[in-house]
Amino acid sequence: DTAVSQTPKYLVTQMGNDKSIKCEQNLGHDTMYWYKQDSKKFLKIMFSYNNKELIINETVPNRFSPKSPDKAHLNLHINSLELGDSAVYFCASSQVRIAGAGEQYFGPGTRLTVT
Amino acid sequence: AQTVTQSQPEMSVQEAETVTLSCTYDTSENNYYLFWYKQPPSRQMILVIRQEAYKQQNATENRFSVNFQKAAKSFSLKISDSQLGDTAMYFCASVYYGGSQGNLIFGKGTKLSVKP
Numbered sequence: 001d002t003a004v005s006q007t008p009k010y011l012v013t014q015m016g017n018d019k020s021i022k023c024e025q026n027l028g029h030d031t032m033y034w035y036k037q038d039s040k041k042f043l044k045i046m047f048s049y050n051n052k053e054l055i056i057n058e059t060v061p062n063r064f065s066p067k068s069p070d071k072a073h074l075n076l077h078i079n080s081l082e083l084g085d086s087a088v089y090f091c092a093s094s095q096v097r098i099a100g101a102g103e104q105y106f107g108p109g110t111r112l113t114v115t
Numbered sequence: 116a117q118t119v120t121q122s123q124p125e126m127s128v129q130e131a132e133t134v135t136l137s138c139t140y141d142t143s144e145n146n147y148y149l150f151w152y153k154q155p156p157s158r159q160m161i162l163v164i165r166q167e168a169y170k171q172q173n174a175t176e177n178r179f180s181v182n183f184q185k186a187a188k189s190f191s192l193k194i195s196d197s198q199l200g201d202t203a204m205y206f207c208a209s210v211y212y213g214g215s216q217g218n219l220i221f222g223k224g225t226k227l228s229v230k231p
Binding site for chain 2: 033035040042090103108
């Protein structure tokens with residue numbers, strides 16, 4: 001029973017292409033996130049999405065657009081891919097509204113390589 | 116703004132010994148959580164331990180324990196009886212849930228190697 005799943009796990013594509021990464025959680029959580037881990041292993045938040053409210057990190061280029069068809073899914077679409085987009089992208093989820101809950105559950109990550 | 120600092124990029128320890136990973140953070144909030152996540156070579160992010168800021172008692176999970184010093188804004192992780200499977204990147208993180216969302220702020224990580 002996978003809690004947070006991402007597809008694909010590996011994605012190799014050329015500059016200029018458009019690609020999507022899908023994320024699904026079966027934990028019933030109300031908030032989902034996208035994080036980017038760069039080549040130096042540094043993890044940084046990109047977006048969080050709670051009950052149809054999207055919080056966009058201002059440092060994220062507008063080529064990145066998250067889309068949430070429902071509470072269990074948060075997909076990441078990337079337009080006009082650049083070499084610098086190569087990284088591992090993690091989806092995560094949490095249940096914010098329950099008092100005491102704090103941890104986020106992560107998907108397995110998607111390694112994106114742009115050539 | 117919250118920041119998290121891990122000052123040890125790499126550490127090593129002999130199997131069965133004890134190691135402590137350091138973490139300091141900065142926040143102006145009162146209601147926050149602190150975490151240690153482990154990322155083995157498989158790259159899966161695994162929660163090791165969590166601490167609610169309002170709790171004075173240090174959290175423990177089997178061989179893992181923290182030393183939470185709220186006034187000093189310090190949150191170190193102690194791993195006892197180190198095992199080869201503990202070899203991984205360890206990330207300290209903080210989150211503030213004052214609104215409806217909370218974004219984890221990560222430190223840069225400490226690469227731990229457990230040697231046989």
